[in-house]
Amino acid sequence: MAEARSVLVTGASRGIGAAIALDLARRGYDVGLNDIARQKDALEGVASEIAGMGRRAALHFADVSDKAAVDGMARGFLETFGKVDAIVNNAGILIAGEMDGLPEQVWDSVMDVNAKGAFMVIQAFLPAMKARGYGRIVNIASIGGKHGAPEQAHYSASKAAIMGFSRVLAQEVGPLGITVNSVCPGIILTDMGRVNLEDPAVRKAWQDKTAMARIGAPEDVAGPVAFFCSDDSAFVTGQTLNVDGGIVFS
Numbered sequence: 001m002a003e004a005r006s007v008l009v010t011g012a013s014r015g016i017g018a019a020i021a022l023d024l025a026r027r028g029y030d031v032g033l034n035d036i037a038r039q040k041d042a043l044e045g046v047a048s049e050i051a052g053m054g055r056r057a058a059l060h061f062a063d064v065s066d067k068a069a070v071d072g073m074a075r076g077f078l079e080t081f082g083k084v085d086a087i088v089n090n091a092g093i094l095i096a097g098e099m100d101g102l103p104e105q106v107w108d109s110v111m112d113v114n115a116k117g118a119f120m121v122i123q124a125f126l127p128a129m130k131a132r133g134y135g136r137i138v139n140i141a142s143i144g145g146k147h148g149a150p151e152q153a154h155y156s157a158s159k160a161a162i163m164g165f166s167r168v169l170a171q172e173v174g175p176l177g178i179t180v181n182s183v184c185p186g187i188i189l190t191d192m193g194r195v196n197l198e199d200p201a202v203r204k205a206w207q208d209k210t211a212m213a214r215i216g217a218p219e220d221v222a223g224p225v226a227f228f229c230s231d232d233s234a235f236v237t238g239q240t241l242n243v244d245g246g247i248v249f250s
């Protein structure tokens, strides 16, 4: 039997991260599940679903904006699984606020989790990927990083940063057998997504703006992520894929 592939998914306790983790487990991956400590119960719930599929799941509690914790997580993951085939940088936060008057600390925390967090997770795992000459890095950005919406300037900046460094990293590590791609979800119904959907008129407006005429589910994001994690995308790198049901056409 072929050796199982291993993947780390950050922010895996709920929403898009949980859907990605469960989908990859269903496709035969062993999964390292990351989240912050206060998500313990939810993360354990995802782990037991994966165990129920006959796959291995390991819990890795770490705030992705804490370098020491991230480095410890990478060591723990590699001890558990022996290698890393793929990482999915999904952990993210959205704190709404107009640019005028936005507290510096809010700017910093959104950039620290969304942009620097992905950078630090990648840095922690790159030596193992380089040593093996193989790796798949998938970064969850957002269509908000392309055109954005009011009260989300800092969020938009953090997601544009991910797309930018992914394109450069793809060039740096391409010769080593490592691919780096970004996925831009549209409006997806999760705890975070609800921020955009509380007002029924706003929800309808988003629906009307979407070619598929519906709001996305977390599971809608999982298939494209699995493609980038797999060898079906072996010759695809530095790309950004909108997974938005048809809102942004570029």
Ligand SMILES: NC(=O)c1ccc[n+]([C@@H]2O[C@H](COP(=O)([O-])OP(=O)(O)OC[C@H]3O[C@@H](n4cnc5c(N)ncnc54)[C@H](O)[C@@H]3O)[C@@H](O)[C@H]2O)c1
Binding pocket: 010, 011, 012, 013, 014, 015, 016, 017, 034, 035, 036, 039, 062, 063, 064, 065, 089, 090, 091, 092, 093, 113, 117, 140, 141, 142, 143, 144, 184, 185, 186, 187, 188, 189, 190, 191, 192, 193, 194
């Ligand atoms: N929902 C949407 O409409 C939408 C659209 C575009 C992009 N995204 C992106 O998709 C990703 C997942 O979002 P979601 O909608 O599932 O949100 P969510 O809030 O439901 O889930 C985010 C997960 O990340 C975890 N997390 C937060 N801060 C963390 C940290 N510092 N370290 C580790 N884990 C942390 C949370 O605990 C949670 O489990 C995010 O990067 C988000 O920006 C979401």
